[in-house]
Amino acid sequence: MMADLEKVVKGLEACMDGECAECPYCGTCSDAEDCFDLARDALELLKVQAPHVLTLEEVEDALGTVVWVDRPQVENSSDEYALISGYSCKLGHVDLKFIDGDWGCFTYAWYGETWRCWDKRPFDEQRMAAKWDE
Numbered sequence: 001m002m003a004d005l006e007k008v009v010k011g012l013e014a015c016m017d018g019e020c021a022e023c024p025y026c027g028t029c030s031d032a033e034d035c036f037d038l039a040r041d042a043l044e045l046l047k048v049q050a051p052h053v054l055t056l057e058e059v060e061d062a063l064g065t066v067v068w069v070d071r072p073q074v075e076n077s078s079d080e081y082a083l084i085s086g087y088s089c090k091l092g093h094v095d096l097k098f099i100d101g102d103w104g105c106f107t108y109a110w111y112g113e114t115w116r117c118w119d120k121r122p123f124d125e126q127r128m129a130a131k132w133d134e
Contacts, residue, residue, distance in 0.1 A: 002048070003041035011038045051120035053130050056111045058119075059094060060087060067117040069096060069104070070127055081121065 007024050014023035015038070025038040054067065062084050069080045082096035082104065096104040106115050112133035122130070 003044045005045060008038065008041045008045055012042065051118050051122040051126055054117045054119055056108060059084065059111070059117050062117075063087065067096075067119065068121050069098075069106075069115060069117055070122070071115050072132065073114070084117075 011023045011025045014020060015035070020026060023038070026035065051068070053070075054062070059067070063086070065084050066081055067084060069082050071080075074080065080098060082098045084094060085097045085103075086095040087093075088095070092108045094106045094108070096106060098104060116132070118127075
């Protein structure tokens, strides 16, 4: 079950203001375990927000979605975002319309090897750390 954003925000605000009685996690700060629960939930919510490489199945389910296209042979490819505009299952490719107006046709069979999509713009460090299929 996903952490409750409102509860986490209220807990963090209470802790920062020194208003432990207002914290939905503990209310007294007498038990450090309650603070760990708040930290765990906050971390869970932050991790969900981090960019991640989409699986091919996620790409196939993302018609009309903007994605960041990552290609190892293209410098600054994390700046390439595109709209998934169509699929051709019989021909095995995804059609992408880039922000500059160019179109790209990307083959399913090469996903994870010569191209991949991120759900959000990754930092260069994230792109470099994410393994490519071999």
